[in-house]
Amino acid sequence: MAEFRMPSLGSDMQAGTLIEWRVQQGDRVQRRDVIAVVETDKAAIEIEVYEDGVVESLLVEPGEKVAVGTVMAVIGTEAAKEQAEPTATAAPEVHRGKVSPYARKLAAERGVDLNTVVGTGPDGAICAADIEQAAAAKPSEPEKPAKPAEPAEPSKPAEPPGKDHQAAMRRAIASAMARSKREIPHYYLQTRIDMHRTLAWLASENAQRPIKERILPVVPLIRAVALALGEVPELNGHWIDDQHRISEAMHIGFVIALRQGGLMAPAILHADALSMDELMTALRDLIQRARSGGLRSTEMTDATVTITNLGDLGVETVYGVIYPPQVALVGFGKIIEQPWAEDGMLGVRPVLTATLAADHRATDGHRGAQFLDALNRYLQEPAKL
Amino acid sequence: MTVMKENEIKEVIFGILKRLAPESEPRELAPDENIRKALDIDSFDALNFFVRIDEELGVSVPEADYGKLNTLSEMLAYFSRRLA
Numbered sequence: 001m002a003e004f005r006m007p008s009l010g011s012d013m014q015a016g017t018l019i020e021w022r023v024q025q026g027d028r029v030q031r032r033d034v035i036a037v038v039e040t041d042k043a044a045i046e047i048e049v050y051e052d053g054v055v056e057s058l059l060v061e062p063g064e065k066v067a068v069g070t071v072m073a074v075i076g077t078e079a080a081k082e083q084a085e086p087t088a089t090a091a092p093e094v095h096r097g098k099v100s101p102y103a104r105k106l107a108a109e110r111g112v113d114l115n116t117v118v119g120t121g122p123d124g125a126i127c128a129a130d131i132e133q134a135a136a137a138k139p140s141e142p143e144k145p146a147k148p149a150e151p152a153e154p155s156k157p158a159e160p161p162g163k164d165h166q167a168a169m170r171r172a173i174a175s176a177m178a179r180s181k182r183e184i185p186h187y188y189l190q191t192r193i194d195m196h197r198t199l200a201w202l203a204s205e206n207a208q209r210p211i212k213e214r215i216l217p218v219v220p221l222i223r224a225v226a227l228a229l230g231e232v233p234e235l236n237g238h239w240i241d242d243q244h245r246i247s248e249a250m251h252i253g254f255v256i257a258l259r260q261g262g263l264m265a266p267a268i269l270h271a272d273a274l275s276m277d278e279l280m281t282a283l284r285d286l287i288q289r290a291r292s293g294g295l296r297s298t299e300m301t302d303a304t305v306t307i308t309n310l311g312d313l314g315v316e317t318v319y320g321v322i323y324p325p326q327v328a329l330v331g332f333g334k335i336i337e338q339p340w341a342e343d344g345m346l347g348v349r350p351v352l353t354a355t356l357a358a359d360h361r362a363t364d365g366h367r368g369a370q371f372l373d374a375l376n377r378y379l380q381e382p383a384k385l
Numbered sequence: 386m387t388v389m390k391e392n393e394i395k396e397v398i399f400g401i402l403k404r405l406a407p408e409s410e411p412r413e414l415a416p417d418e419n420i421r422k423a424l425d426i427d428s429f430d431a432l433n434f435f436v437r438i439d440e441e442l443g444v445s446v447p448e449a450d451y452g453k454l455n456t457l458s459e460m461l462a463y464f465s466r467r468l469a
Contacts, residue, residue: 212439257427259425283429284429
């Protein structure tokens with residue numbers, strides 16, 4: 001049996017409001033099925049289940065706002081196996097008094113020491129409600145390793161969602177960015193990349209393609225980033241609980257500005273496994289859903305690195321702010337015709353300024369420089385992208 | 386084959402722009418105003434614009450011509466020519 005809890009969909013998220021259930025009691029669900037739609041400060045997000053099973057009970061009503069970590073539903077799993085993700089805390093020592101098996105499991109997951117819990121069940125037995133109460137009393141609550149810890153600020157007064165959405169989004173961004181600059185020692189590296197080969201290759205590709213299949217210049221950039229990260233994997237991952245956790249999977253977050261103001265950086269999942277065409281399709285789909293609603297929870301939470309592309313505007317260089325708990329942000333400015341010296345001769349080339357903002361706890365400038373060097377190399381051989 | 390009048394082309398353009406930038410009023414664009422900047426349209430939406438133009442006007446714009454279509458007057462001249 002597994003509990004489905006309100007996920008944290010952003011490094012600063014404290015609570016979410018259930019908009020609607022997409023399943024009913026008795027429905028069979030599979031891993032990655034959308035189970036509900038939840039409203040956050042930023043948007044309505046479709047949240048997914050983590051395992052296969054049957055929906056046993058739905059515990060939250062549409063319209064209810066619940067804290068991150070609250071159990072929203074119970075899913076009966078066929079095998080009585082524990083969730084695959086390891087808990088972030090050490091197991092508490094064995095408690096001698098009566099503890100229901102469910103409460104014991106809950107305590108292990110929530111990092112609650114049973115010895116500190118007062119039981120309110122029959123004969124002073126400890127039940128789930130006691131664990132919930134004890135867990136809520138703890139100052140911080142580590143979730144699964146891939147998700148960030150709760151921030152140390154006191155919780156903001158609850159505000160009805162949808163009311164002044166823009167202000168809420170601004171607060172969410174402010175919280176994440178302030179946390180980033182407070183906690184992450186950023187270092188910045190910059191390099192100028194001659195884009196004439198990639199642009200020429202792109203032009204000839206697009207000339208042969210019907211308009212619906214054309215590829216935008218940012219796509220080879222994403223592909224080159226994925227390949228360069230293959231050479232410097234330390235930049236693909238997170239810094240959590242004083243540890244650098246390099247991610248095996250590569251989910252590249254892409255910053256998308258929203259028309260009403262604000263931005264989101266949902267992830268292109270498994271970006272390294274996608275061809276250029278697949279990347280273009282995935283990106284187009286992601287942008288459309290970011291702007292109109294319909295992003296999924298894994299896209300909101302699973303980015304292992306982020307790209308910010310300000311090339312459409314007149315910005316030459318981006319000095320970005322890393323999205324915690326990631327350890328890197330790759331920035332691209334506008335491609336500008338600039339003088340370029342090569343082989344003792346002066347010419348004019350379309351030049352892209354690429355920047356890397358990186359967490360100095362996780363990597364040093366040397367590795368960051370190797371990443372940018374690899375990025376440049378890949379963009380000089382576009383046919384191999 | 387009927388030739389599209391300039392007004393009809395304009396309506397199609399306004400319709401597509403309105404869908405890309407719903408909070409804007411494309412009809413208020415000056416003839417020589419840079420549309421992308423005025424309506425805050427990025428390269429993705431620009432591509433979508435040309436995809437819809439292809440669907441609704443039947444004009445497929447080659448990538449090399451994107452840079453020539455920044456304003457309403459440029460677009461009207463170009464599309465009228467292509468549809469003549």
